[in-house]
Amino acid sequence: MTAATETLAIEARGLARAFGGQPAVAALDLNVRRGELFGLVGPDGAGKSTAIRLLCGLLRPTGGTARVLGLDLRTQPDRIKARIGYLSQNFTLYGDLTVDENIAFFADLHGVRDFRARRDELLAFTRLTPFRRRLAQALSGGMQKKLALACTLIHTPELIFLDEPSTGVDPVSRGEFWNILSDILARGVTIFMTTPYLDEAERCHRLGLMHRGRIIRAGTPDDIRAALPGKVFRLESPALTAAYHALRRHRPAASLVLYGDRLHFWTQAGADGARAAAAELEQGGLGPVAWREIAPSLEDVFIGLLGAEGDAHEKTGK
Ligand SMILES: Nc1ncnc2c1ncn2[C@@H]1O[C@H](COP(=O)(O)OP(=O)(O)OP(=O)(O)O)[C@@H](O)[C@H]1O
Ligand SMILES: [Mg+2]
The missing domain is CATH 3.30.70 (Alpha-Beta Plaits)
Incomplete structure (x- = not known):
């Protein structure tokens, strides 16, 4: 392993994905450091969600290479998946399962057997403990997002991908959600997120501005x-x-x-x-x-x- 791969959570070089000959991600060149909060921003259809799905190993690239947590995206996608969390843009909870049951379901999905201590910690962390027996469909929008985040964290990932995690959440809940993200960062987890809110972009350590499948600028908000x-x-x-x-x-x-x-x-x-x-x-x-x-x-x-x-x-x- 080189020194660079130890300090980089994500290294992508010319990573590409086309659908029916149309490039959705044309060429992604990206370095995300470990422990960093990196924000990907750009207009609708720029390729942000596709970039995340590529980096999570959920979509096969049609070109380029990437290393995620030092692992090769093409040859080691399963090892990558075990160490990352992904909150998709259209993430849906199981509405007819309770808060506890949703977390148990995701623990099972990730093969986490002894998850109770972690679940209790995440419930306390997201302040959902009083609602643990409530059906997910009966939670407010902000609470649903926090539960989704808890599900994403059940297997203690080192890197999480959050695709528009706070879209549609009221400003007060958004503030609380950001406090939770700050706590996650303080624990050394790397966060890669997309957001349509520029006040949220402002809080990222570094940003990538994506347009037509490429990152046209990257840097701190001040650099941009x-x-x-x-x-x-x-x-x-x-x-x-x-x-x-x-x-x-x-x-x-x-x-x-x-x-x-x-x-x-x-x-x-x-x-x-x-x-x-x-x-x-x-x-x-x-x-x-x-x-x-x-x-x-x-x-x-x-x-x-x-x-x-x-x-x-x-x-x-x-
Ligand atoms: N499975 C798919 N099949 C065909 N085309 C797709 C597929 N997924 C994405 N695309 C296309 O790829 C392009 C990029 O889509 P993507 O969802 O990555 O954009 P985005 O930046 O996340 O947009 P938004 O801000 O609206 O979420 C779009 O033109 C979209 O229609
Ligand atoms: Mg998207």
């Missing part, structure tokens, strides 16, 4: 923010929606994001670009326009980076 060329401005106008549509006519979609009460404008031309946009709006009767440079949010950066990729894609036709 710094990767956006140009500057972001906040524009204010008495007619914000009209201002958005007026500017959109001559500018790429990725350069403008209309939030409820504010308009963010990204331009490579810096202050000159913002000044020109403001003048254009004022001439069109949409003034007075105020503008100021702002620190871009992760959302601005993702939209900008994805837009830049889309433009390159159209130009090269690839």
Whole structure:
């Protein structure tokens, strides 16, 4: 084993999977360190779930290689499966089984025989002990997610894959869910997750931004923010929606994001670009326009980076 495989939980090189000739994961190049919380983000259909299923050994790659926990994905998928946990995007509990019975079922699935102590620990950990005899279908959405997480952890995996674990969970339960994830990390478990929530992406140690089956940027949230060329401005106008549509006519979609009460404008031309946009709006009767440079949010950066990729894609036709 090399020094790299000891410190890396996941190493993927050109890992690919196509369905009917269409690439879902075109070429995944990825390093995830042990003990890290790594977040994979990207638009619908980018290939995030497929990437996870490949890395879990559930889908056979059509190209490339990967090592997971130092094991070869192609030749040792069963040894990998024994040491990882996977919470799929469409994970469903057995609604007509109780909390306890669901955990027992997953223990059995993983061949964990003496699971009672671990189950009690996980129930306490997820604060589900008072509900252990309740049917899973009678739990709230947030509690169901916590139970699903407990089921994923029953065999004490070293690495867990969580595909949109908190989608549809209310903000309070989401906060509690994140406290549990922090505890899991503190125990040295590596977490690889996808999330559509950018406040969650912000909490990851490192992120990969996935687009059309490839990771187009990877790094800490700050690294990713710094990767956006140009500057972001906040524009204010008495007619914000009209201002958005007026500017959109001559500018790429990725350069403008209309939030409820504010308009963010990204331009490579810096202050000159913002000044020109403001003048254009004022001439069109949409003034007075105020503008100021702002620190871009992760959302601005993702939209900008994805837009830049889309433009390159159209130009090269690839
Ligand atoms: N089993 C399959 N058969 C055929 N096509 C598939 C299959 N699984 C995924 N795909 C296709 O692969 C592409 C990537 O899908 P994937 O589910 O990995 O995206 P995703 O990034 O997880 O999207 P979302 O954010 O919506 O969950 C999509 O075009 C999808 O339709
Ligand atoms: Mg998905």
